[in-house]
Amino acid sequence: MKKTFVGIALGSLMALSGSLQAADYVIDKEGQHAFINFKISHLGYSWLYGRFNDFDGTFSWDADQPEASAVNVTINTASVDSNHAERDKHLRSDDFLNVAEHPQATFTSTAVEMTGEDTAQVTGDLTLNGVTKPVVLDARFLGEGEDPWGGYRAGFEGTTTLRLKDFAIPMDLGPASQEVELMLTVEGIRQ
Secondary structure (H helix, E strand, O other), X not given: OHHHHHHXXXXXXXXXXXXXXXXXXXXOOOOOOEEEEEEEEEOOOEEEEEEEOOEEEEEEEOOOOHHHOEEEEEXXXXXXXXXXXXXXXXXXXXXXXXXXXXXXXXXXXXXXXXXXXXXXXXXXXXXXXXXXXEEEEEEEEEEEEEOOOOOEEEEEEEEEEEEHHHHOOOOOOOHHHOEEEEEEEEEEEEO
């Protein structure tokens, strides 16, 4: 009886320790449950919105130890879409994203610091237009749970603001348009 109790206790402890480890997720690109959007002031008179249509990535998440989480995202910069073909052609040029020489942008997290019950600052290295700089995403945990197809999902959103000159983007759009705001929403499927 004592051996059975010890065996059950050890088995439960091992199962518990396994559930406390971070789970790995793949961003749901196929189901279109992830978005990377941006906005920038147009001459100080209005907002220009756009998005990147092609990107993928992974993240690890552990609700019990969120500081141990990590994220990696790769963006196909030629997939920039501002809902205007001629403007998108210009955005792909060497005035902006220079997609011929830098077809991808990447973000790799280096630290996660919780700032509230469901908020965090995610620090990482962003490589854009051939320049790598540290950036901080203000992130919010949206939720997690089972999906209707037998999988398990977790979702987050985040924002950051980038100075164009910090990433060697030479086009000067005027004083009101020196920064671009990135807005991300990702839903991942646990692997």
